Amino acid sequence: MKTLYCAIGYICNERCRFCPCSEGSANVPSLSYDDICSAISKSIKEKGVENILLSGGEPTIHPDFFRILKYIRNCNVNVSLLTNALRFADEEFADKMFSIIDGSKLDVTVAFHSHIPEKHDFLTQHNGSFERSMNGINNMLKYGVKLSIKNNIVNYTYKDLPEYVKWATSQFDDHVTLLFCNIDINGTASSNKNNVAVDFRDSIPYLQKALDVIIDQRKLGHKRTVKVLTTPMCLVDPYYWGFIENSTQENVTAYKVPNSDLLWDISSDSGPLFKSCQDCELNKYCPGTWNSFKNNFDESILKSIHSE
């Protein structure tokens, strides 16, 4: 689907230790309502955009968030939202949101970091965020949103992945998608990289054990969608390749962020971007990983794949 990616402001109500935005980005003025509407309108008219992806920072704390939603609703296009779900813990906020937009027409991705409240709160640097985000998620589910829960794989929690999956699948029914994503080591994540960055060779065995939990559940008839993003296929046992999603190779049709013009056809900062990828037979299917991997790890661990 042709998408406008719009970071409507970099201010956030959490301070995640692995955020790819720099600490200073919260001082950058958010986009105005008029700038956002203009970007949406131009993207629809000039590029045929069908989906508006609202991101941040935390998009729900933009002072004109509800007006922006009304504008998008009146444009008759799809809305996607990347959020930490904190504001949805407030039932009044959730009621207002879903009086504007039908929950079943909204794709929401919630970043969720651990099944252990203390670890989640440590990573967000926001006491009580685990409980508030859980309340927010449950409020959204009442309104029928299409929900994905995204776990960012970091040094502090990667060994917990199998237990996290057992917990997540016990909390959320099969309609909720689970995403696993490796982090972009930029901004705050780069400053904290000793705490958050993890070598694929350490994390992938735990990720595979987590996927075994899903495989066992599928044998029992569960149909949950589970996707692994930004993870090089050459480092994953082929048995698990069916979970790997390569959508990161798709260009973003339109791109608007604070302090920047509206841009067209932006390529992702992740993909099969490494020396070994050039002659790899999987380079059309593999999501590769973030470009920032080059600056933090030895890229020779990536091995091109050939059928002979």
Ligand code: SF4
């Ligand atoms: S070499 Fe590159 S394209 Fe090939 S599997 Fe590894 S990361 Fe993917």
